[in-house]
Amino acid sequence: LAVERARADRLLENILPAAIASQLKTSDATIADRFDAVTILFADIVGFTAFARSHQPAEVVDLLNALFSRFDDLVMDSGLEKIKTLGDGSMVAGGVPTPRPDHAAATAALALGMMEATGSLARDLNIEWGIRIGMHSGPVVAGVIGKRKFAYDLWGDTVNVASRLESTSEPGRIQLSEETARLLGSEFSCEPRGTVSLKNRGDIA
Numbered sequence: 158l159a160v161e162r163a164r165a166d167r168l169l170e171n172i173l174p175a176a177i178a179s180q181l182k183t184s185d186a187t188i189a190d191r192f193d194a195v196t197i198l199f200a201d202i203v204g205f206t207a208f209a210r211s212h213q214p215a216e217v218v219d220l221l222n223a224l225f226s227r228f229d230d231l232v233m234d235s236g237l238e239k240i241k242t243l244g245d246g247s248m249v250a251g252g253v254p255t256p257r258p259d260h261a262a263a264t265a266a267l268a269l270g271m272m273e274a275t276g277s278l279a280r281d282l283n284i285e286w287g288i289r290i291g292m293h294s295g296p297v298v299a300g301v302i303g304k305r306k307f308a309y310d311l312w313g314d315t316v317n318v319a320s321r322l323e324s325t326s327e328p329g330r331i332q333l334s335e336e337t338a339r340l341l342g343s344e345f346s347c348e349p350r351g352t353v354s355l356k357n358r359g360d361i362a
Contacts, residue, residue: 173309174238174254177301188309189300195252196264196294196337197316199323200228200271203287205245220282221245227274235267240311246323250311253299261294261340268292268331291322293334321355 173181180188202224209217225242232239232249236257240248249267252260268290275288295315301307318334326332338347 172307173301176254177309181301181307187300189298190254191296191298192253192256193296194256194258194260194294195250195297195311195315196260196292196340197297197311197319198249198251198264198268198290198292199246199320200249200268200288200290201246201323202275203289203328204285208284208286220278220284224275224278224286227278228271231267231270231274235263235270237263237267240309248311248320250297253297253311254309261292261337262344264292265331265333265337265341265345272329272331287328289323289326289328290331291319291324291326291333292331292337293319293322294337294340318355318358321358322353325353325355 172178177188180186202221205221208220225247228247229239237249237251238253240250242248249264251257251264251267257263271290272288275286278284279286293315295313295318297311297313297315299309299311301309322332322334332350332353333341333347341347
């Protein structure tokens with residue numbers, strides 16, 4: 158029983174943030190929190206769909222796993238939290254479930270690392286993969302949902318804007334909101350892109 162319990166605990170901690178897994182193991186209460194200062198990152202692999210059409214399933218999954226495993230290492234090293242994988246995309250958050258004042262800077266550094274990891278893998282394997290990233294900072298609601306398959310997820314306008322910044326970004330670029338750029342200050346080199354039209358948000362700078 159002890160061995161099986163330890164195995165179950167490890168699986169839970171692989172699915173959920175460690176702090177959230179500990180809460181689930183000790184309480185049946187609903188896990189829901191509001192965080193006022195968070196940075197959300199969405200990343201999407203450019204060229205993946207065409208690659209998947211022309212290669213064997215095992216090769217597709219192996220290469221995607223190789224890249225996402227590199228991403229996982231970068232996220233762990235940065236102390237951020239991978240929220241979920243969405244097909245050939247990924248969602249990461251800085252500042253949840255443990256708040257941190259440098260959430261924007263830490264997430265921006267991760268974004269640069271993800272771009273480098275993607276470029277390195279593409280060069281090593283001679284494949285035409287790139288990445289586009291969107292980032293936005295602001296408040297979110299976070300919690301655990303599900304009964305049979307738990308999921309720790311985030312909700313709110315901050316998440317929606319970050320997702321739309323990713324979808325309107327250009328390959329090989331990190332598109333930031335004005336809020337995130339302001340938090341980064343002079344620590345990172347940012348350049349204005351101009352006005353971008355986002356669904357349900359209109360034109361933003």
